[in-house]
Amino acid sequence: xxxxxxxxxxxxxxxxxxxxxxxxxxxxxxxxxxxxxxxxxxxxxxxxxxxxxxxxxxxxxxxxxxxxxxxxxxxxxxxxxxxxxxxxxxxxxxxxxxxxxxxxxxxxxxxxxxxxxxxxxxxxxxxxxxxxxxxxxxxxxxxxxxxxxxxxxxxxxxxxxxxxxxxxxxxxxxxxxxxxxxxxxxxxxxxxxxxxxxxxxxxxxxxxxxxxxxxxxxxxxxxxxxxxxxxxxxxxxxxxxxxxxxxxxxxxxxxxxxx
Amino acid sequence: xxxxxxxxxxxxxxxxxxxxxxxxxxxxxxxxxxxxxxxxxxxxxxxxxxxxxxxxxxxxxxxxxxxxxxxxxxxxxxxxxxxxxxxxxxxxxxxxxxxxxxxxxxxxxxxxxxxxxxxxxxxxxxxxxxxxxxxxxxxxxxxxxxxxxxxxxxxxxxxxxxxxxxxxxxxxxxxxxxxxxxxxxxxxxxxxxxxxxxxxxxxxxxxxxxxxxxxxxxxxxxxxxxxxxxxxxxxxxxxxxxxxxxxxxxxxxxxxxxxxxxxxxxxxxxxxxxxx
Numbered sequence: 001x002x003x004x005x006x007x008x009x010x011x012x013x014x015x016x017x018x019x020x021x022x023x024x025x026x027x028x029x030x031x032x033x034x035x036x037x038x039x040x041x042x043x044x045x046x047x048x049x050x051x052x053x054x055x056x057x058x059x060x061x062x063x064x065x066x067x068x069x070x071x072x073x074x075x076x077x078x079x080x081x082x083x084x085x086x087x088x089x090x091x092x093x094x095x096x097x098x099x100x101x102x103x104x105x106x107x108x109x110x111x112x113x114x115x116x117x118x119x120x121x122x123x124x125x126x127x128x129x130x131x132x133x134x135x136x137x138x139x140x141x142x143x144x145x146x147x148x149x150x151x152x153x154x155x156x157x158x159x160x161x162x163x164x165x166x167x168x169x170x171x172x173x174x175x176x177x178x179x180x181x182x183x184x185x186x187x188x189x190x191x192x193x194x195x196x197x198x199x200x201x202x203x204x205x206x207x208x209x210x211x212x213x214x215x216x217x218x219x220x221x222x223x224x225x226x227x228x229x230x231x232x233x234x235x236x237x238x239x240x241x242x243x244x245x246x247x248x249x250x251x252x253x254x255x256x257x258x259x
Numbered sequence: 260x261x262x263x264x265x266x267x268x269x270x271x272x273x274x275x276x277x278x279x280x281x282x283x284x285x286x287x288x289x290x291x292x293x294x295x296x297x298x299x300x301x302x303x304x305x306x307x308x309x310x311x312x313x314x315x316x317x318x319x320x321x322x323x324x325x326x327x328x329x330x331x332x333x334x335x336x337x338x339x340x341x342x343x344x345x346x347x348x349x350x351x352x353x354x355x356x357x358x359x360x361x362x363x364x365x366x367x368x369x370x371x372x373x374x375x376x377x378x379x380x381x382x383x384x385x386x387x388x389x390x391x392x393x394x395x396x397x398x399x400x401x402x403x404x405x406x407x408x409x410x411x412x413x414x415x416x417x418x419x420x421x422x423x424x425x426x427x428x429x430x431x432x433x434x435x436x437x438x439x440x441x442x443x444x445x446x447x448x449x450x451x452x453x454x455x456x457x458x459x460x461x462x463x464x465x466x467x468x469x470x471x472x473x474x475x476x477x478x479x480x481x482x483x484x485x486x487x488x489x490x491x492x493x494x495x496x497x498x499x500x501x502x503x504x505x506x507x508x509x510x511x512x513x514x515x516x517x518x519x520x521x522x523x524x525x526x527x528x529x530x531x532x533x534x535x
Contacts, residue, residue, distance in 0.1 A: 124355075132352035135312060135345075136366040136414075137338040143369075 024220045027141065031219070034146035039139055041147060048151025052215075053158055056112040063108055064101075064163040068170025071095055075171075076179050085181050089190035092171035097194065097203045101164040102156075103251050106210030109156055110243035114218035117148055118239035121222025122232035130223075145219045152215025153208055160207035164200075202258050209254060210247050217243040265290045265422055265454040266311060271320035273306060280306045282478035284320070288422075293448050293455040295465045298475035299500065299509065304458040307475070308424050311456065312346060313337045325421060342370060345415030345453075349427040351407040353399040353414070359386070360395040363414045370418070385413040388450075389443060405436025409443065416447055423448065425457040429464050437461070441468050462501050466490075474500060476509065 034040040075091040121144065124130050130140045168190075175181040194200070218239045225235035266288035273281040280303040288294045298304050309315045310322060313329025322328055327340055353362050363382045367373060373381070386392040389409040399407060408428065415423060428444065429437045445468045448455045459465045466472065466486040474482040474489065474497050482489055482497035489497065499507035515522065 127355070128348045128350050128352035129354055131314075132346070132348055132354075132411075134314065135341060136369065136418075137341040138366070138369045139338075 020224075023224070024216075027145070027220055027223065028149075028216050031141045031145040031149050034139075034142040035150065037142065039142040041143065044143070044147035045150050048147045049155045049158070052109075052113045052117075052148070052151050052155040055116060056109050056159060057162070059108050059112055060105060060159050060163050061166050063104060064096075064166035065170040067100055067104060067163075068092065068096065068167035068172075069174045071100075071167070072171040072174030072179065076175065076181070085179075086185045086189055087193075088175050088179075088181050089172075089186035089188075090193040092175070093168055093190045093194050094199060096164050096167040096171075097199045099203075099251075099255070101160050101167065102203050102206040102210055103247060105156060105160040105163045105207060106214055106247040107244055109152075109159065109211070110214045110218070110247065111240055113152075113155075114214045114243050115236050115240050117152075117215065117218040118222040118225070118236045119232060121145070121148075121219055122225035122227075122235050125223065125225060126227040126229065126232055128227075140223075145223065148219055149212070149215050152211040152218075154211070156211030156214070157204045157207040160204060164203070205258065206251070206254050209250060213246050213250055214243045217246060263289055265325060266456070267321070267323040268307075268311070269321045271307075271310065271322065272318045273303075273310060273315065274318055279478050281310075281317075284475070284478070284480055286473050286480065286483070288454050288456055289471075290454050291448075291452060292470040293445065293457060293468055295457045295459060295469035295472040296475055297459060297462060297465060297472060297500070300460060302475050303478050304460075304475055305426055308346075308426055308456065308458050312341070312344060312424060342366075342418055343421045344424065345418065345420035345422070346424040347408070347412055347415045347426065347428055349430055351399075351404075351411040353402075353407055353411055355399050357399075358395070359391065359397050359399070359402070359410050362399065362410060363417050365414065366418050382417065385417050386410075388416075388447065389413045390439075403436075405432050405439065408432060408436065408440055412440070412443055412447070416451060416453075419451055419453075421453055423451075423453050423455045425455060425459070427459055428457065429459060429461040437464055444468055462503075476500065 035045075071092045072088065075088050075095075076085060079085045079088055079091065121130075124144070130144070133140045133143065172183075172186065176183045176186055221235040221239040221242070222232075225231045264287040266286075268287070269285045271281050271284040272279065284303075284307065286294070286296070296304050296307060306315065310317055311324060311329065313324075313332075316330040322330065324340060325343065327336070329337055329340060332340070353359075354365065357365065360382055363385055364378060367378055367381060383392055383395065386395055389412055391406060391409055391413065394402065394406065394410070399410070402410065412428075423444075425444065428440050432440065441464050444455060444457065447453070457465055457469060466489070469486060471485055472483065472489050473480050474494075476496050482492045482494045484492065490501065492498065492501075496508040498504075499509055505511055
């Protein structure tokens with residue numbers, strides 16, 4: 001067999017992958033531009049922001065609370081050696097706002113909402129619902145995918161904001177009442193050293209980008225899933241794995257760009 | 260071009276890879292009639308429907324639906340053409356997140372801005388026609404297979420289509436539901452003045468309602484005619500299909516590259532010499 005050799009196998013894999021990437025890109029562009037055309041439903045879009053947000057909200061709050069508390073302990077451990085525990089508030093806030101908030105939100109979103117999106121769209125495909133829509137002269141990209149994509153782009157920054165706030169509150173609970181850092185210093189230092197543009201906005205831009213990438217991967221995996229139960233199952237797994245890796249990789253690029 | 264035919268298909272070829280799914284298929288659907296396309300599973304029947312609906316592009320040959328070529332027109336025009344088509348899917352394909360009422364209302368809501376009372380009347384009329392007005396507020400999960408198929412039928416005809424496509428409408432239903440669907444196919448076709456293509460492998464039910472039938476095998480039309488003509492057909496292939504015999508022109512055995520004895524590892528010397 002020719003495919004047993006390395007070079008033909010690489011060539012074969014490239015020839016499989018490149019057209020798929022092209023199709024995924026076209027899928028993204030025609031879904032994203034749906035609001036410009038007339039066949040976009042703003043009501044569906046709001047419903048998706050709400051649905052995707054509520055789906056992962058409880059998870060976010062719990063995760064954020066614990067992340068903030070752990071940051072309080074670990075930050076104190078490092079800062080107390082330099083007698084700099086007054087900077088603990090700044091450390092917690094900057095870690096969350098710039099890095100942990102967007103990244104953890106996106107990873108949890110991929111696991112909770114992303115997988116649900118893939119399964120939902122995949123099973124719509126397996127039960128011919130997307131075909132039926134197409135036959136009723138309704139474009140599934142505009143009606144099904146576009147509201148979810150735009151929903152993800154808006155839902156993740158909102159979730160990220162909640163994550164940041166809950167995380168900072170968790171950090172405060174550990175730092176001030178438990179570890180005995182002065183409350184006034186904690187908040188004053190944070191207020192003085194966190195900039196709206198450089199830190200908060202920066203983190204929200206990251207979150208929006210992650211939201212786009214996670215929902216893109218999730219909807220595309222659902223849309224291109226093999227229309228069987230096994231196909232939808234493996235697409236869901238692939239969606240979470242790919243979205244998580246994409247978030248981590250993109251995080252590096254965005255951090256380098258926005259630094 | 261004859262305007263007596265709503266659908267004209269001529270010399271249609273379609274291949275997936277090197278496998279010819281349709282190999283020179285020609286058929287026509289006269290206005291107001293129900294035309295059935297029968298054949299074994301995997302024989303290209305659904306592909307033919309997808310070609311007529313403009314969801315696939317033929318390799319060669321011509322398709323005309325209401326004088327338009329579905330694969331040759333712009334997407335917007337194709338969508339406008341599809342508003343005049345209804346399709347019933349094998350698995351009903353109801354939207355699971357919408358109620359029965361909203362499923363039937365979906366095409367109307369997407370394409371027209373109708374006042375709510377008018378929309379309600381239109382939808383309930385179609386649901387009444389399939390006998391499910393009382394089920395309007397149920398969700399698809401609460402319906403039996405036969406009821407779901409009827410709701411899907413109501414949804415397929417809610418825009419008063421000129422052409423209704425049926426993909427295996429009888430598959431997976433109990434005998435009573437099959438009878439109901441068959442009656443509805445005929446009744447809706449005549450009441451709406453529409454034309455229908457029924458793709459099916461259920462010979463008995465299809466013959467009961469079709470005006471004209473085609474039998475598709477190996478990508479070719481092997482027999483055509485009214486149900487009576489088809490039953491009397493002298494094509495061995497058509498007869499095998501219509502009477503459901505396991506072996507005949509369509510072989511029982513899937514072709515293998517080596518013969519049975521070789522596959523079983525029986526050495527050449529010990530094999531019986533072919534009798535002269």
